[in-house]
Amino acid sequence: MRVTANLAVYGPADNQRVRDLFDDDRERLTLLVTRVKIYKTSEPRDKVLVPLALERHVKGAAQDLSPLKAHDANVRSLYVQMTAHLLTMSSGLALLSHVEDGSLRKLEDLPSWCPDYSVSVFSPPFGDMVSNWYDALPLREKSCCVDIATQTLTLEGHAVDKISRLGPSVLSASAKDFLEFCLTLNITYHNKQDRVEALWRTLIADHLSDVSPLPAGVSALFAAWLLHSVANSILGNNDTDGPPPHKDWSDWSCFDELRGSSAAATAIIPSTTELAAHTELMRARRVESKDGVPEAKELRGPHDAYQSSFMWVGGRILFVTASGSIGLAPPATKVGDQAWLVSGAKVPFILRPAEDGSHHKLVGEAYVHGYMHGEAVERMQNAQFQKVMLC
Template sequence: MTLRKQQDLPSWCTDYSVSVFNAALGDILLFGYDALRSRKKHCSIEMHTRTLTLEGLFLEKISAVHPSLLGAASQQKALLRSAWNCLLRIEQMDKIGWKPCGERFNSSLERKEDWSEWSCLDEVHGSSSVASLVIPSVAELSSFVERFRELLVAGESSLPELRQLQASHDVFASGLVMAGERPYFTTVTGLLGLTPPSSHEDDQVWFFSGAKLPFVLRPEADGIHYTLVGEAYVHGYMRGEILDVTAESDFKKVTIR
């Protein structure tokens, strides 16, 4: 929504006048998730009112929106990129035989003392019990990076442990790439997810029949209509889990404009 140029478009219409590319979550995650297990689609469009009506299931309100981890820690992209390049070199050297290269790695991955630009990690980490299991604290991340650096400098003897750490690094780095500039949100009961940059407190998370991802809606002042903010990721609710804790009567028609 924050990238819109055509202000008179309904919120549910794609604005093709925007040239800035910011891959939608659907483009990245659609193949891996089915939040309502392919429940039959239900939708209708009223052209004279420019409204879209869907069958939806309300999850929870967003209680807080936290900074984008990647955006707030932009200075650390170079660190992650450097570590990734080191891992690629390790894989290549492993194929042809390990060659100690401590000095080279020491110059590219020096000890990092100031982690203040990653303070957003602690904010999200401490926001709920779910977040504490998914998002590392600054102390946890700094400890990982320092051990990673020590092993790179050590050379051949560190290869077995480096292989173990590589999996953890890949998961965290992939998570940052997937999240992009999207903020993290927490709900009133502590659920954790990703939301569009324009989201704010009191927006609502919904599931729609026929959609593979959840969405964020904003109630309008009339108490009847909603504005579509965008797609979301809700940790623990991306593969149909919501159907295990809800009833058919909980689904309702939702009108978006």
């Protein structure tokens, strides 16, 4: 079993892997660019020029060895040139995982496949090159061609499914919202997991354990998170006495409904009786220790262990595909968008058919439960991979 103990900004980063990437001439510039991207600068060109300067320093070259016309290009041209250069040079497609949600972009006329490097996004990409957590299409090599003249990126991929429904945002939804969403799913997920386990893993992009069924100690974190989240929503997140004991739990009936739907759900989902008992325990301990330490805070441990994993998800939203798969996607995702597996990419991507009928636009990377660790390879042995052009 692999359990993540420390969560770094861009993956459970292994120092040796970072050194290996930095020592690789194909990957070093991509590594530098993606690290510089998270920092704010007063000059947007610096997001590209600084990594180029570092690259020249490492190589000990007197001049820029890349084909970029960096010194006479405007910001947009510079960003497109850099992205095309990196995608062509790198062994994978990790750079596409750094394409931010459309609502965050400042340069609106960039091709959909080109990151807006002027945007300082601090959410860890699922497919960042340092992290080896996912490998949706193992052993399938990158197929990539960039046409600068038409601003088109051609990849090879397979359309897995179409998004049929959008769910709540992970950061803004409540525990009750998640369970009501879970009740709309098939009881048994397509990989034979119970829907509660599928949801549990999806909410944190499956970053606590890579084995199934969930180890008892790991699944207990989700139950503790539910208990504490509900208590906080009723009592408030501050460490004051809070309101009087909560009596009416009819609004929380989704807990009992989901709990009774399967044996796996019964083992994880607390009943409203358990919710009431935990909420009253928290309320009583807050009264006993008015400053909230340590009696009340000792209940937070398991809750916080699960809550911390939300950092991997950022502001992404839940979705359901036509075949019943669930996942996480950028907020700009719409019903009708498609989940694709792309040759050379570690994670799936959300693509949107363009109005011209022959191109697609990149919405962003995605987590699709049951597709992240090569599970689909056997099912896709006879699948037709096709060229897809991104504009």
